[in-house]
Amino acid sequence: MTRIGILTSGGDCPGLNAVIRGAVLKGSAVYGQDFVGFLGGWRGLVNGDIIPLDRSRVRGLSNQGGTILGTSRVGPYQEPDGGAKNIQKTLDALGVDGVIAIGGEGTASASKRLFEDGIKIAGVPKTIDNDLDATDYTFGFDTAVEIATEAIDRLRTTGNSHDRCMVLEVMGRHAGWIALHSGIAGGAHAILIPEQPESIDQICAWAVSVRDRGRSPMVVVAEGFTLPDMSEAHSTKGLDGFDRPRLGGIGERLAPMIESRTGIETRSTVLGHIQRGGVPTAFDRVLATRLGMAVVDLVADGGWGKMVALHGTDIARVGFDEALANHKTVPKERYQEMRVIFG
Amino acid sequence: MTRIGILTSGGDCPGLNAVIRGAVLKGSAVYGQDFVGFLGGWRGLVNGDIIPLDRSRVRGLSNQGGTILGTSRVGPYQEPDGGAKNIQKTLDALGVDGVIAIGGEGTASASKRLFEDGIKIAGVPKTIDNDLDATDYTFGFDTAVEIATEAIDRLRTTGNSHDRCMVLEVMGRHAGWIALHSGIAGGAHAILIPEQPESIDQICAWAVSVRDRGRSPMVVVAEGFTLPDMSEAHSTKGLDGFDRPRLGGIGERLAPMIESRTGIETRSTVLGHIQRGGVPTAFDRVLATRLGMAVVDLVADGGWGKMVALHGTDIARVGFDEALANHKTVPKERYQEMRVIFG
Amino acid sequence: MTRIGILTSGGDCPGLNAVIRGAVLKGSAVYGQDFVGFLGGWRGLVNGDIIPLDRSRVRGLSNQGGTILGTSRVGPYQEPDGGAKNIQKTLDALGVDGVIAIGGEGTASASKRLFEDGIKIAGVPKTIDNDLDATDYTFGFDTAVEIATEAIDRLRTTGNSHDRCMVLEVMGRHAGWIALHSGIAGGAHAILIPEQPESIDQICAWAVSVRDRGRSPMVVVAEGFTLPDMSEAHSTKGLDGFDRPRLGGIGERLAPMIESRTGIETRSTVLGHIQRGGVPTAFDRVLATRLGMAVVDLVADGGWGKMVALHGTDIARVGFDEALANHKTVPKERYQEMRVIFG
Amino acid sequence: MTRIGILTSGGDCPGLNAVIRGAVLKGSAVYGQDFVGFLGGWRGLVNGDIIPLDRSRVRGLSNQGGTILGTSRVGPYQEPDGGAKNIQKTLDALGVDGVIAIGGEGTASASKRLFEDGIKIAGVPKTIDNDLDATDYTFGFDTAVEIATEAIDRLRTTGNSHDRCMVLEVMGRHAGWIALHSGIAGGAHAILIPEQPESIDQICAWAVSVRDRGRSPMVVVAEGFTLPDMSEAHSTKGLDGFDRPRLGGIGERLAPMIESRTGIETRSTVLGHIQRGGVPTAFDRVLATRLGMAVVDLVADGGWGKMVALHGTDIARVGFDEALANHKTVPKERYQEMRVIFG
Structure with a gap:
């Protein structure tokens, strides 16, 4: 059985819990995966601070804001005792095969480095600002x-x-x-x-x-x-x-x-x-649930080093590299089309 | 100056007013278009029952449910005195150059026939059920x-x-x-x-x-x-x-x-x-406003016989034919991925 | 230390959990009372089916719809093995000194009979229909x-x-x-x-x-x-x-x-x-919390046989008799004042 | 026929429009009263700046935030050309028999002075802070x-x-x-x-x-x-x-x-x-509508110099004096009962 650890990192964002729930429900039902949650973002991964995540633990989470795993803004290389080597040791000790990191640009960047340093890690994009180019929309x-x-x-x-x-x-x-x-x-x-x-x-x-x-x-x-x-x-x-x-x-x-x-x-x-904070919209709950379900498909396929993303109405897979290549800002034409009717 | 008539047809749908507002605001500001609204769906077009639509008339409509133009479920060929010939006469008498029809499958189908019969008509897709294949999502x-x-x-x-x-x-x-x-x-x-x-x-x-x-x-x-x-x-x-x-x-x-x-x-x-009914979500207001703005672009380009649609995060143009080719139902794989976690 | 059992009875009603929370928080902090919850309405009381209720158990309940204790529509004399004698035995076995019953007219009526049969019981009125005469408004x-x-x-x-x-x-x-x-x-x-x-x-x-x-x-x-x-x-x-x-x-x-x-x-x-169902309005949360806090005051004063109620902006105490004397229907003059503007 | 002028004064407050609607609907249907609205608070009264208010004008207002009459924070004696004499002249010129002033403490205070100076004026209390002693709750x-x-x-x-x-x-x-x-x-x-x-x-x-x-x-x-x-x-x-x-x-x-x-x-x-701002809660809409209906009863009874208020579930009448006697602050015991469970 594969054992997967999940962490949430960066600023709070409605839908984090729905991602966790989607991943645990599908991963356990379809792939027989086993899940733990790292507490407090990367800190929990570095320190091996975990809670078990099974079906009953993610019950009723689709409409709950925040994250039951807690979050923080410190990266895995900034944490005391951080870095890939220590993290791999922690994973080995816990019997965790790979990591799903839910977070924004900083998290994707850190995940990329960890992956290059040998950690099995996959990602789910999260930014309330919607500024990740790899995905049409981010939940939250x-x-x-x-x-x-x-x-x-x-x-x-x-x-x-x-x-x-x-x-x-x-x-x-x-x-x-x-x-x-x-x-x-x-x-x-x-x-x-x-x-x-x-x-x-x-x-x-x-x-x-x-x-x-x-x-x-x-x-x-x-x-x-x-x-x-x-x-x-x-x-x-x-x-x-x-x-x-x-x-x-x-x-x-x-x-x-x-x-x-x-x-x-x-x-x-x-x-x-x-x-x-607070209750996510239905749109965000659906998107977050789909991303959570898709990332366990990705992991089951051994697609470490990638993240899931929304393209049109489909869930796609993109490399961390690609996800980080461009910052998605508002295109001039999208702004101009509104600007003409201002005032 | 181009004079355009707008009608809303079929079942009520949150966002209809936002489409009307988006079209009028952009059409008048950018293209100098002039607008009238046909009352009660196709009936108003057949009977020449209109109200003027200017900037002050569409004020504050983005968050209003329903349609200020009224709607009905009777088609332009079913209405007494309906049909392309009579409609063209009505348009001529009113000095209306072309029609924007906001509606669902039935409306698109009638629009296609009217267009083939010589009426300048363009469309905005509307179905609360989201079952139009030509667009990723419909407002409402x-x-x-x-x-x-x-x-x-x-x-x-x-x-x-x-x-x-x-x-x-x-x-x-x-x-x-x-x-x-x-x-x-x-x-x-x-x-x-x-x-x-x-x-x-x-x-x-x-x-x-x-x-x-x-x-x-x-x-x-x-x-x-x-x-x-x-x-x-x-x-x-x-x-x-x-x-x-x-x-x-x-x-x-x-x-x-x-x-x-x-x-x-x-x-x-x-x-x-x-x-x-009622206040549309922000998502629907944005989509409806964008579609309303895009359909006046389409009309300004002379793109009669087409409708606007959402593809990913972009607004696209599709022919009535294409829009009607397929009914968008839930794909088996979308259902199956949820089904495995039922119970 | 006084040990008090709480039960919720009758149809679901937003604010039940806020009553429970208010009672437990104030009762434990101010009077050193100890709480248990009977599960499934009167059934839990008859069968001695309880859960402990302490501060951590009622955490975050003020905005949660439903009741963590469950509810049912069967009365204490209708339940198999029901009746005051058996209930007193159950209370003695559990070391429970008295009961707080949150419910509507049927619950108040049953509470009155139990009180007359010797059970220490106090009440909190609950009806979504607002038809209890003893209180200006009921939560829900x-x-x-x-x-x-x-x-x-x-x-x-x-x-x-x-x-x-x-x-x-x-x-x-x-x-x-x-x-x-x-x-x-x-x-x-x-x-x-x-x-x-x-x-x-x-x-x-x-x-x-x-x-x-x-x-x-x-x-x-x-x-x-x-x-x-x-x-x-x-x-x-x-x-x-x-x-x-x-x-x-x-x-x-x-x-x-x-x-x-x-x-x-x-x-x-x-x-x-x-x-x-669902999240109660702020008004109902405040009313429910105040009633929950007031009923432990009542109990601390030994006011068994009574229920708490809202009079104007104050919380009052009324006997079960009084509470049951009149059904609060819409007075003719309240209806007539609206009726003149119908149409 | 009695002609009544309505004004709204002070800070914005959800329910103002519902008061106006309630007054106009009942006053015209039951008493045959005729209504005008003064624009921009006391300024409109001083300057005779009015709009007609009939049934069609107040249509759909019960759920609209803000006030269609506009509001300001300047009092009737502070406005240029203000004061009772000038105001009476304005009322005479407009054929307005009396005034309904919807506002807070400052408005009640000014209304009292105007009434003492001979103006027929009645009031509806309004404060978002709920700090008027004369009424259990204020709308908003x-x-x-x-x-x-x-x-x-x-x-x-x-x-x-x-x-x-x-x-x-x-x-x-x-x-x-x-x-x-x-x-x-x-x-x-x-x-x-x-x-x-x-x-x-x-x-x-x-x-x-x-x-x-x-x-x-x-x-x-x-x-x-x-x-x-x-x-x-x-x-x-x-x-x-x-x-x-x-x-x-x-x-x-x-x-x-x-x-x-x-x-x-x-x-x-x-x-x-x-x-x-924005859509009032149902509670505020009901309270505001009832107050609007009650103030035309008051006016029909010639009860100038008074305001309407909520006592328990009933609408009462209180003199401006009484309404202004006390500022309603949070009583120590209401605060203390919560304070014991803080932390």
Whole structure:
């Protein structure tokens, strides 16, 4: 019997538990695989800190946010006593034949190195930001977009009641997918993403155009968006005459800039961690379950060194190399097609 | 200036309004197109019953269920005074250059015939059942799956509290996509779809296996599922000794069969029209908006006789012929991969 | 140390777990009480079938639907080996000093008899129908109303798209509270409840009046509503000339009657068990938690023979007698104030 | 025929539109009253800026957040050309007999003064914070609590996955009702409200106790909570040695204090404006509709100078004086009963 260890790594993401459940249910039923879970991400793998994972342990997990295995942001080579040699020893001691690592770009990168160093490891891609090129969508993204969209729906009624401009800051440090999709879904009048520069003049022009049509501007901004000249946004002179860094994110910086330039009362909201937790959408549960089931097929086929991915409606297999080759950012044309209707 | 008429046809579907909004916003901003809406599906086209559609009319529609244009199930050749000739006269009288028809298989089929009869017409695919082969997903489907999944989440707690088997009947006359996806998302113990026969003995075996593990069976059944021998389900003898047809859908018929054969108390629920209405999910709003924007691109390119579709993450164009060539049912392998973990 | 046994009885209801959690957390922290749970309602009490309930066991229960103790509809005198004598023996053998019974009218009635027969028992009222006179609201009711209201919101968009009359049947066998509140919240054009007769002519008049204003009628009907002359609704002649009972609930019977009399296409939906399960609303979680905490205060004060209840914003104590004195139905004036704006 | 003007004043609040709808539907159907709406709060009243309000105008408003009349925070005596004399002239010119003002404490206070100055005015209480003593609950509060509770549910899964302490800041400048109720509903381990001091040592002790039981601390803090010694929270020394004010709310200040004292990684989230907008809960829709209907009864009875309120399950009438006599804060005993189970 093959014994497989599963770990979850990186930031929390709705659907992690559904992946674990899908893998354990199919692996045990179809391939007779046996499963353990490493606790706390790579730390559990390095230290051999495990729990058994059988059918009863993954019961009811498809709609549970978070991960029953815990997670952390430290990599397998950064952990004390980390590295491939030690990990192989741990695996041998535990009788674990191979590892399934569920995580984002950092996890894929570490998995690639471990695989090259001889560890049998396979991957499931996970990023709430949807910025992995190897897969059409990552689980967790749809939930984050849904939560952000519901927030926009709520903020718009308040914007309209008060004739205010509302600014919502959503996740997306390097890729603006959450902002783009929630902004489209919520009918935002401006969407600002890290990939595409917009000047404060343009943003204000959109807001004014909306106000002039008798409506209340709704601006969605990804946390990684920067203004071309951010000196205004980044710093401010204190009463003592010293420049000091403005605290807070881009949303909190944009709001007073829009207000002072347009005269439209403006309020900002930062969604933050709410986007990462809780019950996954049905879309994410299905995707996560399918990926979990597919990765045990991969492992049963001896496909170590690869990860599973969504291509169209099919689950595909891609090498860690390929998965890491490109960062999936919002293409200019996807942004431009929305941009023409802003304002 | 090009003047385009939009109509929505067939059953209600979350996202119809978002398509209309996307088309009008982009068409007017980018191509200077002018829009009218035909009321009540094909009837409005045949009778020239229109409302103007400008930017202010589609304001705030992205999150509104239903269709502001109304819909019906009668085709353009079935309507009194229907047919291509009369329709062309109506279009001429209204100064409408071409038609965008948003609808399902029947609508695509009628559009194809109208196009062959000389009407400039383009299409946007719509089916809550997701059974159109030309597109990876249709808008409305994700919302239906989300609603069905939330119902499963609720029913499971009651099943567990009462040690009952719960049966949920969802939409899907010819294709089991809603049952499959909601069943996966909700962690059902049996999913029954029109495409794949299962015997009542097998269904009961799954239920007993769940009960024997101390859990409460959750069965999701598409309305179009039939038992190989449905005589038991379809009819029953009355007190007068005459056979009479059992009323109600498959869910209501299955529940007493499971209960009497397994001894597990069983209750059924029929979701019905709730799956078709109300606020669309963010996924459906994005897809619908993109399709609406893409169909005005198509029309601006003179691409009459085609419809827009989702391929992977891209919007593609397909001929009506191609769109109608195949009915997209659940492939056997998609069903089998879940079936092995039922029970 | 006092040892207390908790049981949940009757139909499932969102908030049962929150009551259990509130009782255990406060009872153990403040009074040093020790808790066990009887499994499967009264059956567990009669048979001494228990699980320990400590702080770790009730962890995370506030938002969990259903009851971890299970429930059933059989009373303590109906169970084999039931009755006060046997129950007292069981309690003595388990070292349990007294019982907290969470349930509805039947449970309160049985608790009263057990208390008169010498059992130390206290109660927490539970009915999804909100028909207990002793308390302003029962937990579970708010969740049921919320679910029914969301269904109305969804059905209305479909009614409007198709110019249809939509009929929604909600719970309420003897009291129309769920229909009344969800109907108000959803803006229904007719609300039909068991307490107040309305003729089919009146119902159709409302539907026609709505249609004549260009809208689509929304009818909410409690399952216990009956037409003054139900012969039309209750039976139908078969092809063989014999009268036979119409299957299905009042919603399914009303729809064709409205359709045939008004010519308005009419569809019905039965919400069913979905109203009873799943995540409770915040209101119900707060109410349930407060009741759970209050009942251990009651027990610590030796207040056996009583139950806790909500009066305004305060938790009060009432005798089982008082709790059972009146069935809380919708008062005529509450119904009339809505009735004047129907149609 | 009596002509009544309605205005909404102060911060946005889910249910405002349902009050307007309830008043217009009942007032026109039962009393033959005629309605207009003043736009932008008191400003519309001062300037005579009105829209007609008839049945068709309030159609479908029960589930719409915000207010179709707009709102502002400026009072009738602060507006240019404000004051009772001018307002009476405006009312006379418009043929408006009396005013219904929907608003919070400031609105009630201004209404009282206007009434004493001769204006026929009646009120409907509105505060999302639920801090009006005259009524058991205000509409909007339940929606805010529901939204905050859903946020807690989401944050808890992430807290558990990362072994983090999560801090959620909710609304409540002077009263901690939203924090108390959402904290109870979400199972928070510490709830911090303006009315009750807690030291940072106590807060950290609770967090450590939770961590030591293997769980992740969840802290809910009302925006108006202050630490007894807030110097640490309020200021910080910059790199230049100067003390400078810490920006951000109490949640953002508490998180690093908890983290540095306990060693538990801590993250904060500020819910902000999301609590004020969007679709109201069914509870709020029912309450708002009932208040709207009751205030036209009040007006029909000539009960100017009063407002309507919820007492238990009944709608009552209270004078503006009485309504303003006390600020409803969380009573010590309500807080203490939860406090004993914190940690």
